[in-house]
Amino acid sequence: MRPATLRHVNIGGRLLAKYGSSGDSPRGGPPREPGRGRAIAFALAIGLGGTALLALLTMLAWQHEATAKAVVGVIMVGLFLALAWRAAVNVQHHGIEGLWYTLRYPLGDGTYTAAGLAWGILAVLAVAACIMLAARWGWLPARSVYRSNSFNPARRRFWWRLF
Numbered sequence: 001m002r003p004a005t006l007r008h009v010n011i012g013g014r015l016l017a018k019y020g021s022s023g024d025s026p027r028g029g030p031p032r033e034p035g036r037g038r039a040i041a042f043a044l045a046i047g048l049g050g051t052a053l054l055a056l057l058t059m060l061a062w063q064h065e066a067t068a069k070a071v072v073g074v075i076m077v078g079l080f081l082a083l084a085w086r087a088a089v090n091v092q093h094h095g096i097e098g099l100w101y102t103l104r105y106p107l108g109d110g111t112y113t114a115a116g117l118a119w120g121i122l123a124v125l126a127v128a129a130c131i132m133l134a135a136r137w138g139w140l141p142a143r144s145v146y147r148s149n150s151f152n153p154a155r156r157r158f159w160w161r162l163f
Contacts, residue, residue, distance in 0.1 A: 043114035050122040058129045068133045075126045082123070 061068035083102070090098030112120065134140050 039114045043118040046115055047118040047122065050118070051125065054122070054126055054129055058133065061133050062136060065137050068137055072130045072133055075130050079123060079126065082119075 057071045061071040087099055087102040090102045092098070094101065
């Protein structure tokens with residue numbers, strides 16, 4: 001039996017076969033995930049493009065109440081359809097337990113992709129925009145909806161007087 005010498009041990013060859021050449025990774029470390037840079041670029045495009053569109057729609061809705069009604073309606077219907085789609089996918093994969101899981105964790109279980117995180121942040125910003133528009137045009141109820149004449153959409157209320 002011959003002793004293992006450096007000439008017979010080919011650790012580098014096995015590493016190259018497993019991980020590829022050092023040109024694929026920074027400083028010769030383990031390789032990067034393929035497509036990771038594209039996924040982050042796609043998430044940034046979703047986030048920046050969606051935020052710009054949401055800001056534009058909110059600015060237009062801030063000036064005209066009819067536009068605000070349409071914008072809030074479109075946002076709420078879109079968020080409902082997104083949640084319904086997520087519930088349908090969970091039911092398809094996990095049966096009826098998937099529906100209860102979706103209702104229990106509407107924003108997910110914490111394992112997000114970059115694009116999923118961008119969509120989640122955009123959804124939260126959209127709900128905040130809807131609340132701001134509702135407060136701007138006086139659509140939110142007063143402190144008590146049980147008192148008579150407490151919900152008057154024509155009367156403008158400031159958000160700090162809602163509580």
